[in-house]
Amino acid sequence: xxxxxxxxxxxxxxxxxxxxxxxxxxxxxxxxxxxxxxxxxxxxxxxxxxxxxxxxxxxxxxxxxxxxxxxxxxxxxxxxxxxxxxxxxxxxxxxxxxxxxxxxxxxxxxxxxxxxxxxxxxxxxxxxxxxxxxxxxxxxxxxxxxxxxxxxxxxxxxxxxxxxxxxxxxxxxxxxxxxxxxxxxxxxxxxxxxxxxxxxxxxxxxxxxxxxxxxxxxxxxxxxxxxxxxxxxxxxxxxxxxxxxxxxxxxxxxxxxxxxxxxxxxxxxxxxxxxxxxxxxxxxxxxxxxxxxxxxxxxxxxxxxxxxxxxxxxxxxxxxxxxxxxxxxxxxxxxxxxxxxxxxxxxxxxxxxxxxxxxxxxxxxxxxxxxxxxxxxxxxxxxxxxxxxxxxxxxxxxxxxxxxxxxxxxxxxxxxxxxxxxxxxxxxxxxxxxxxxxxxxxxxxxxxxxxxxxxxxxxxxxxxxxxxxxxxx
Amino acid sequence: xxxxxxxxxxxxxxxxxxxxxxxxxxxxxxxxxxxxxxxxxxxxxxxxxxxxxxxxxxxxxxxxxxxxxxxxxxxxxxxxxxxxxxxxxxxxxxxxxxxxxxxxxxxxxxxxxxxxxxxxxxxxxxxxxxxxxxxxxxxxxxxxxxxxxxxxxxxxxxxxxxxxxxxxxxxxxxxxxxxxxxxxxxxxxxxxxxxxxxxxxxxxxxxxxxxxxxxxxxxxxxxxxxxxxxxxxxxxxxxxxxxxxxxxxxxxxxxxxxxxxxxxxxxxxxxxxxxxxxxxxxxxxxxxxxxxxxxxxxxxxxxxxxxxxxxxxxxxxxxxxxxxxxxxxxxxxxxxxxxxxxxxxxxxxxxxxxxxxxxxxxxxxxxxxxxxxxxxxxxxxxxxxxxxxxxxxxxxxxxxxxxxxxxxxxxxxxxxxxxxxxxxxxxxxxxxxxxx
Numbered sequence: 001x002x003x004x005x006x007x008x009x010x011x012x013x014x015x016x017x018x019x020x021x022x023x024x025x026x027x028x029x030x031x032x033x034x035x036x037x038x039x040x041x042x043x044x045x046x047x048x049x050x051x052x053x054x055x056x057x058x059x060x061x062x063x064x065x066x067x068x069x070x071x072x073x074x075x076x077x078x079x080x081x082x083x084x085x086x087x088x089x090x091x092x093x094x095x096x097x098x099x100x101x102x103x104x105x106x107x108x109x110x111x112x113x114x115x116x117x118x119x120x121x122x123x124x125x126x127x128x129x130x131x132x133x134x135x136x137x138x139x140x141x142x143x144x145x146x147x148x149x150x151x152x153x154x155x156x157x158x159x160x161x162x163x164x165x166x167x168x169x170x171x172x173x174x175x176x177x178x179x180x181x182x183x184x185x186x187x188x189x190x191x192x193x194x195x196x197x198x199x200x201x202x203x204x205x206x207x208x209x210x211x212x213x214x215x216x217x218x219x220x221x222x223x224x225x226x227x228x229x230x231x232x233x234x235x236x237x238x239x240x241x242x243x244x245x246x247x248x249x250x251x252x253x254x255x256x257x258x259x260x261x262x263x264x265x266x267x268x269x270x271x272x273x274x275x276x277x278x279x280x281x282x283x284x285x286x287x288x289x290x291x292x293x294x295x296x297x298x299x300x301x302x303x304x305x306x307x308x309x310x311x312x313x314x315x316x317x318x319x320x321x322x323x324x325x326x327x328x329x330x331x332x333x334x335x336x337x338x339x340x341x342x343x344x345x346x347x348x349x350x351x352x353x354x355x356x357x358x359x360x361x362x363x364x365x366x367x368x369x370x371x372x373x374x375x376x377x378x379x380x381x382x383x384x385x386x387x388x389x390x391x392x393x394x395x396x397x398x399x400x401x402x403x404x405x406x407x408x409x410x411x412x413x414x415x416x417x418x419x420x421x422x423x424x425x426x427x428x429x430x431x432x433x434x435x436x437x438x439x440x441x442x443x444x445x446x447x448x449x450x451x452x453x454x455x456x457x458x459x460x461x462x463x464x465x466x467x468x469x470x471x472x473x
Numbered sequence: 474x475x476x477x478x479x480x481x482x483x484x485x486x487x488x489x490x491x492x493x494x495x496x497x498x499x500x501x502x503x504x505x506x507x508x509x510x511x512x513x514x515x516x517x518x519x520x521x522x523x524x525x526x527x528x529x530x531x532x533x534x535x536x537x538x539x540x541x542x543x544x545x546x547x548x549x550x551x552x553x554x555x556x557x558x559x560x561x562x563x564x565x566x567x568x569x570x571x572x573x574x575x576x577x578x579x580x581x582x583x584x585x586x587x588x589x590x591x592x593x594x595x596x597x598x599x600x601x602x603x604x605x606x607x608x609x610x611x612x613x614x615x616x617x618x619x620x621x622x623x624x625x626x627x628x629x630x631x632x633x634x635x636x637x638x639x640x641x642x643x644x645x646x647x648x649x650x651x652x653x654x655x656x657x658x659x660x661x662x663x664x665x666x667x668x669x670x671x672x673x674x675x676x677x678x679x680x681x682x683x684x685x686x687x688x689x690x691x692x693x694x695x696x697x698x699x700x701x702x703x704x705x706x707x708x709x710x711x712x713x714x715x716x717x718x719x720x721x722x723x724x725x726x727x728x729x730x731x732x733x734x735x736x737x738x739x740x741x742x743x744x745x746x747x748x749x750x751x752x753x754x755x756x757x758x759x760x761x762x763x764x765x766x767x768x769x770x771x772x773x774x775x776x777x778x779x780x781x782x783x784x785x786x787x788x789x790x791x792x793x794x795x796x797x798x799x800x801x802x803x804x805x806x807x808x809x810x811x812x813x814x815x816x817x818x819x820x821x822x823x824x825x826x827x828x829x830x831x832x833x834x835x836x837x838x839x840x841x842x843x844x845x846x847x848x849x850x851x852x853x854x855x856x857x858x859x860x861x862x863x864x865x866x867x868x869x870x871x872x873x874x875x876x877x878x879x880x881x882x883x884x885x886x887x888x889x890x891x892x893x894x895x896x897x898x899x900x901x902x903x904x905x906x907x908x909x
Contacts, residue, residue: 054532083524086517088766090819092759094492094645100826101760208531311753311761318749321530322539322778326764326771328526333764333771340760381528388538392746 043408045248045401050214052197052205053139061136063225068132068143068201072124076376080331084115087332098343098351102336106355110339111332113364123369127171134201135225137218143201144194144222145170149181151188158255158464159228160189161219165237165261166383167338168447169200169373171366176453185461187468192226194219196238198382200373205382211389212238213402216245220253229253234460236260236448238386245402247409256436256467258412258460260448262423264431271427286426290440294415294422302421309344309420312337317392320384327380334380335371342367345446347418361451406430410470412437412463414456418445436470437463481842483686488652490635490643491577499574501663506570506581506639510562514814518769522553525770536781536789540774544793548777549770551802561807565609572639573663575656581639582632582660583608587619589626596693596900597666598627599657603675603699604821605776606883607638607811609804614889623897625904630664632657634676636820638811643820649828650676654683658691667691672896674698674884676824685845694872694903696848696896698884700859701867709863724862728876732851732858740857747782747856750775755829758822765818772818773809780805783882785854799887846906848873848899850892854881872906873899 051057092104130145151157160180162173170193180189195202196215205214219242223231232255235243240261247254274285275298282292295302315323327334343356350357358367374380411432415422417440425438439459444452489495530542568583589595598618600611608631618627633640634653657680661669670693673681678699685692712723713736720730733740753761765772781794788795796805812818847868851858853876861874875895880888 079524083767086521086767088816090759090762090766090816091644093643093823096646096759100823101757102763104759107763206529206532208534308756311749311756314752315749315761318746319539319778321528321534321542322774323749323753324528325540325545325774326768328528329521329524329768329771330764330766333767336760336763340757378526378528385531385538 043405044251045213045245045405047217047220047249048213050138050210050217052207052210052214054206057139063135065133065135065225068134070124070127070132070201072120072376077120080120080375081115083329083331084111087111087330089332097354098340098356102340102343103354103356106358107332107336109355110335110364110368114331114335114368118365118368120372123365123372126174127369130174130177132201135222137221137225138214140197140205140218141203142194142197142218142222143170144192146226147177147181147191147193149183149188149190154186155183156187156468157190158187158468159192159223159231161192161194161223161231161233161243162449163194163219163233163235163239163242164196164199165235165239166199166386167341167370167374168237168450169370170195171370171373172447172450175366176449176457179453179457180460183461185465187464189232192223192228194222196242196383196386198386199379200377204379204385209389210386212241212386213245213249215242216249220246220250223253230255232256232258232464234258234260237446241390244407247407247411248402248405251407251409254409255471256410256412256464257407258414258463260414260416260456261419261446262413262415262428264423264428274427287424288440291422291424291426294417295424305348306421309348312341313387313391316384316387317390318388320388321381324381324384328378331371331375334375335368338371338374339367342447345418345420346451347445366450407432408434410434410436410467412439412460412467414439414441414448414459416441416444416446416448416452418443419448420446436466481844482689483651483683483841485655485658485687486651488576488648488655490645490648490652492644495577501573503571503573503663506572508562508565508570508639510558510814515558518558518813519553521767521769522549525549525768527770535792536778536794540778540781541792541794544796545770545774547793548773548802548806552769552773552806556803556806558810561803561810564612565807568612568615570639573660575659575663576652578635578643578656579641580632580635580656580660581608582630584664585615585619585629585631587621587626587628592624593621594625594904595628596625596904597630597661597669599630599632599661599669599671599681600885601632601657601671601673601677601680602634602637603673603677604637604824605779605808605812606675606886607808608633609808609811610883610886613804614885614893617889617893618896621897623901625900627670630661630666632660634680634821634824636824637817638815642817642823647827648824650679650683651687653680654687658684658688661691668693670694670696670900672696672698675882679828682843685843685847686841689843689845692845693907694846694848694900695843696850696899698850698852698892699855699882700849700851700864712862725860726876729858729860729862732853733860743786744857750779751825754822754825756826758826759819762819762822766816769809769813772813773806776809776812777805780883783854783856784887785881804886843868844870846870846872846903848875848896848903850875850877850884850895852877852880852882852884852888854879855884856882872902 089104089108097103130147132145134141134143149157164170164172173193177191180191198204230253233243233246240259243257247257278285278287279296327337339358342362343350343358346361411434413428413435428435441455444455448456527542527546531538535541568585570583572579572581587595602608602610611631615629618629636642668691671681671684678697681695685695716723716725717734765775777796781788781796784799847870849864877891880891884892
């Protein structure tokens, strides 16, 4: 009260001229502040709409949510065995290891295990331990699992959607789900893991143009259909891009976003300057010592490595129907194609190993279950088309609206050491305006939830704790 | 200066492509070879075709996402019910086949002796295929070269690159174009040829160029239907910038301008759109080819997509990829059967990695000049157009440069008459200038 009186007195002491100037500049500054706040709040990308079957969209929408059970049949297993049995292997070059792709000696071992020891009926029971559902959105049957938590007294239940990538699936989250749906702290998660349309049990689009923006909108509609209005989202690989799009489309629904793969650059000139200077004077451009470790030598770790590892991306972004055709007939060919990624993207040094180091971090049962999801649904080609729809169009991917729009929701970033590309916090800040948490993870690669579920869940929870503590009660 | 020019060669080197040490004595026998088939192999093929799991193409996808599945089903149906492999094997065997062991590998080739008229000179000619082709691509042009009206006729050798078709695949790493070139020189030597013409496209162009660099004294003339030459960094950029508006200033003809511009469109974007296969094969060939070796229809889609798009880019707008406009399904499938029956898709892909890996500078060296008499046939739908002025920076003795009126990448297969005519006129020029 006293402050108000003091101000009133001060104002009345001013002469009319100065008062006018003060009034005008106050209005001006006030207007500017309002404008800036408004601009920031309305930085969203359009939601749009879509219809992904042939023909016209009908007038009424089918909003039912139907329970779904993963099934298998003797016929399907026999067909699989017959195809594995007739695999024609090509001997690897002497000392080829994993440098030419999947080593054939080790591939034979994997095929043998798959044929004689892998128990698909048992794995189907594992898959079904969480309840599955399907619901039709924009003409496509979207599959998801819905895991309700074990709620302790006093715990808050927070909805969380976790989105997978390629060549993964919802199954990658099966090791982290127990850690998120049963916790010690103030909150516990109710988790939804959908399958991206075209992947696994989600129906594939029949029309061209289905991009991450469409997937994002469909996932918002899914959460809406489940009566969630306010939720956390988590993702890596395509899941990272889709959750970013979700945050850009409807930020008011996103309580927080956590990513284990970070797509951000400082903007081309800035990036180049950073890179040139950062090696010698990292502090000058905002790099930490850990950043320097992970980025340099730059050409080696980023340009050459990416060139060596992005052949799949190039062919999938241009000729997905050709690239996936043979894979849909040859289970062992499909396994080689997919498991090569689980090997190399977990640690580049795996290329020097005869067995690609696959079983160091993953069990064959888990790896093959993921492959079986692609095999039994015949979804390898639609999964590859996603690359072309996002990256392969004539319009430049980097100029796409979502890549030039910032993200304003509370964000948590987990930078894993063996992720394909490292993004320093200072670069991330140019895209994510509200980073609440940025962690240099001690171990792990691209498939974070699958490989290091405990580490990822810890980081997710500390991020959520930070976000929750700052929220108005 | 004359001496300097004459000694510009690249080292020949040597190699051994099996495990273990090279033995002291070399097996130089040339064994006749007959392409065979069996009922078992045909039944296995039919069973695999029958169990193909097709994925429906997107609405109006045409050939923009790769091979269209509706048309692929038609091809598979033809393959299963109408294609007669036993008949095609007889076609393959109409020319005599041989194998001989060089550097540890059984190298396959066909050797076609000409019908020699009175007074005609017989000139040896080696024709080298590329990927995803084979020696079979030359079957339509062979009759035009081994029976001619003019002063000379050809005796033709068409080998299979090691790792392709009936040629054994290397077992050790590092087999590049240079090694293939040396092996082919050894082959010609073993056949007692010391002086011969060489012709090639795709990998065949790289290999024959390497042959000309390695042993120019053995090369009577080099003819290419795919020309790899650039003016060299800064000069290329300048000629591209200027050439659009003042072509004569940088040595471009009107036809050059037509074929190169708009540059970004016709060259950069196109190459990016069409080079996915090259990128994955140059990095992960064993992964890329694994499924293809087990799915004949998958293999057909992968290979035939190239025969469609590299013949004419506009084929991507067609529902059937325009394949049967220029080729017969019998011919296309015979080429595929060569890859299928020999299981050679992965070794054929490894060639990309071996050439583009650590050896890139050496094997893809575009700057070492070639001094043998050269004939260049620039086909309008080839992947990249190389103007004569750029070719001159690499080939110092161009006797013939022709803007071909039609045709794409698979010149011998698609336009055998045109290619034969151009080759014949080139050889005529070279022969007329040679000392008697």
